[in-house]
Amino acid sequence: MLAEPAQDAAREWSADEAVTALFSAHYRGLVRLAVLLLHDEQAAEDVVQDAYVGLHRRWWRLRDADKALGYLRTSVVNGARSALRHRGVADRYVAARRQVDEQTVASAETGALALLRHREVLEAVRRLPARQREAIVLRYYAELSEAEIADAMGVSKGSVKSHAARGMAALRLGLEQAP
Numbered sequence: 155m156l157a158e159p160a161q162d163a164a165r166e167w168s169a170d171e172a173v174t175a176l177f178s179a180h181y182r183g184l185v186r187l188a189v190l191l192l193h194d195e196q197a198a199e200d201v202v203q204d205a206y207v208g209l210h211r212r213w214w215r216l217r218d219a220d221k222a223l224g225y226l227r228t229s230v231v232n233g234a235r236s237a238l239r240h241r242g243v244a245d246r247y248v249a250a251r252r253q254v255d256e257q258t259v260a261s262a263e264t265g266a267l268a269l270l271r272h273r274e275v276l277e278a279v280r281r282l283p284a285r286q287r288e289a290i291v292l293r294y295y296a297e298l299s300e301a302e303i304a305d306a307m308g309v310s311k312g313s314v315k316s317h318a319a320r321g322m323a324a325l326r327l328g329l330e331q332a333p
Contacts, residue, residue: 169213173206176222181206183296184230190291191234193280201237205229227296227306231288238284278328285309286321293318 167175181202188198205226209216216222279287285307292303293314303314 167219169210172213172219172222173210176209176226177206180223180226184226187227187291187296188230188234190279190295191231191288192237197237198234201233202230204233224302224305227292227298227302228308231292231306232308235284274329275325278325281328282321282324285313285317286324289314289317290321290325 184202184205185195185198188201189195192198192201208229209222209225216225279290282290288307289303292298292306293300298306300311300314303318304311307314307317309317
């Protein structure tokens with residue numbers, strides 16, 4: 155995964171080289187994944203950067219360099235969960251809650267049905283329980299296999315299937331009931 159075909163397969167990567175190569179190839183995709191889970195671009199970038207820092211710190215412990223991307227995905231999903239938990243706690247104890255979500259407000263000027271439908275779908279995804287949302291995003295956005303999703307979420311493949319099926323059913327129902 156890290157080495158180019160022309161390079162020696164037995165070459166050992168330093169943490170700096172490996173993280174630089176992974177960053178160049180996967181940073182944007184991991185940020186998009188985190189944005190879908192967190193609904194906050196700045197928090198998503200922080201989670202992804204923390205994942206890269208963690209990988210760099212623990213590079214020497216990684217037995218198989220080909221699993222580094224999986225490690226990063228798992229770190230991003232876990233970091234997003236942690237950020238959501240923190241956000242929930244803060245919301246319960248902070249008097250002034252922020253209720254502005256500019257991404258879900260449909261602009262009257264645009265009038266584009268495609269944009270409105272896209273926002274309806276994103277809003278429906280946001281309303282899903284966390285595990286269902288994670289399974290749907292990892293499957294249909296990140297296009298991961300059930301095994302990769304199970305690794306990233308820390309659950310069995312059967313749980314991935316269950317969360318994805320329930321999430322899709324809830325999305326269908328929510329979108330059918332939308333005005």
